[in-house]
Amino acid sequence: MNDICCIGHITLDKIVTPKQTTYMPGGTSYYFSHGIRRLKDFKNYKLVTAVAPSEYGIIEEMRKEGIQVEVLPSRHTVYFENTYEENQDNRSQRVLAKADPFTADALKDENAHIFHLGSLLADDFPLEVVKELAQKGTLAVDAQGYLRKVEGEHVFPVDWHEKKKALKYIDILKVNEHEAEVLTGFKDPEKAAKQLAQWGVKEVLLTLGSLGSLIYAEGKFYKIPAYAPKEVVDATGCGDTYVLGYLYMRNKGASYEEAGCFAAAMSTIKLEKSGPFSGTEEEVWHILKSNKQKPEVLVAQ
Numbered sequence: 001m002n003d004i005c006c007i008g009h010i011t012l013d014k015i016v017t018p019k020q021t022t023y024m025p026g027g028t029s030y031y032f033s034h035g036i037r038r039l040k041d042f043k044n045y046k047l048v049t050a051v052a053p054s055e056y057g058i059i060e061e062m063r064k065e066g067i068q069v070e071v072l073p074s075r076h077t078v079y080f081e082n083t084y085e086e087n088q089d090n091r092s093q094r095v096l097a098k099a100d101p102f103t104a105d106a107l108k109d110e111n112a113h114i115f116h117l118g119s120l121l122a123d124d125f126p127l128e129v130v131k132e133l134a135q136k137g138t139l140a141v142d143a144q145g146y147l148r149k150v151e152g153e154h155v156f157p158v159d160w161h162e163k164k165k166a167l168k169y170i171d172i173l174k175v176n177e178h179e180a181e182v183l184t185g186f187k188d189p190e191k192a193a194k195q196l197a198q199w200g201v202k203e204v205l206l207t208l209g210s211l212g213s214l215i216y217a218e219g220k221f222y223k224i225p226a227y228a229p230k231e232v233v234d235a236t237g238c239g240d241t242y243v244l245g246y247l248y249m250r251n252k253g254a255s256y257e258e259a260g261c262f263a264a265a266m267s268t269i270k271l272e273k274s275g276p277f278s279g280t281e282e283e284v285w286h287i288l289k290s291n292k293q294k295p296e297v298l299v300a301q
Helices: 028-036 053-063 127-136 145-146 162-168 177-184 189-198 238-251 256-271 281-290
Strands: 002-007 010-017 021-026 045-051 068-073 076-085 091-097 113-117 138-142 148-151 154-157 174-175 205-206 211-217 222-226 296-299
Touching: 002 028, 002 238, 010 211, 021 028, 028 045, 028 113, 028 238, 045 053, 053 068, 053 211, 053 281, 091 154, 113 238, 127 138, 127 148, 127 162, 138 145, 138 238, 138 296, 145 174, 145 177, 174 177, 174 189, 174 238, 177 189, 177 205, 189 205, 205 238, 211 256, 222 256, 238 256, 256 281
Parallel strands: 002 045, 002 113, 010 076, 045 068, 113 138, 138 174, 174 205
Antiparallel strands: 010 021, 076 091, 148 154, 205 211, 211 222, 222 296
């Protein structure tokens, strides 16, 4: 039995920023796996991914670093091109190749206390996968992929057409403010979070970029601050880093606000460098201890 199992495609990423162009592996599962291995209680963690044979070298590198990886067959590997403006909250994207979707049958033997689905494209995880894994443990989902449809090479925002069927099975949902609006129709983050909870989500994680994040659980809002980075270098993977920090702490028994603050501090360290989180747990705690910004807890009206 694994404590945490992340399921998702590893991608080939071309990252274009005003300062540089970088080619590297990516995707939720890649950032999540490399980030969590830097933390003290990195154990009983497993990654399930699907890549083409041409990318097996990436898998071997991850295994050498102590990450347990199971690879499902795929004809292709996802290939993303991400272009950032000076404001790192703004990103445009192209998809140059797609991998095969995950299936409930391929995942039927996986067992974990927490499953995290790192969706990248709308058809990565059919509803049957959500139902299958929800029966086995706590199910966390990043909504971003469900809201991306590929036509040609271009990515178009779409609503999650099976959201009401799926969300009632999902314990923890991570969205940013744009995704929350697409799903619920509400621009106001608090209204959006309450709507997602009404559809069945137990813990809504709503990230707001440089404005921090909002957690909604058990009828309360937890306003988590964003801790200022020394330098903004690359926002790619910040959302994935937030989720891994949150799930890591929740698995250890931390409260919503403790997990949220830890996640936010991890994201700050990640923002200062390209690639996955490469800091230490001590650095995360140092940010939390030295920062005067504290979370707010509000009872929902």
